[in-house]
Amino acid sequence: MIKLVIDQKRCVTCGNCDAWLPGLTECVKHGGLMISENNPNVNAEAIQKAIDCCPLDALSLEVMQ
Ligand code: SF4
Structure with missing residues (x-):
């Protein structure tokens, strides 16, 4: 299993990554996406x-x- 980790200290919730993985910005709240x-x-x-x-x-x- 792989986890895509979001560094919450760096992320400015710009939403760019949602273009490739819709809903990813929302995952910031949970620390990452399994x-x-x-x-x-x-x-x-x-x-x-x-x-x-x-x-x-x-x-x-x-x-x-
Ligand atoms: S929303 Fe996505 S692309 Fe924008 S800073 Fe955060 S992780 Fe990076």
């Missing part, structure tokens, strides 16, 4: 695009044990 490889709404390209479009480098991936 990503299942089986979720058809989330794909690797969208995740990477969301990370790349963040102007504050607030997004990163964390592999869960």
Whole structure:
């Protein structure tokens, strides 16, 4: 399982990442988004695009044990 982590100290809730992962900005309140490889709404390209479009480098991936 992978977790897309939002650094809440950096995030300014600009909403850029919502273009690739709708609703992601809302996840700021919860500290991150659990990503299942089986979720058809989330794909690797969208995740990477969301990370790349963040102007504050607030997004990163964390592999869960
Ligand atoms: S693009 Fe970055 S700064 Fe903007 S809402 Fe997403 S995580 Fe926050």
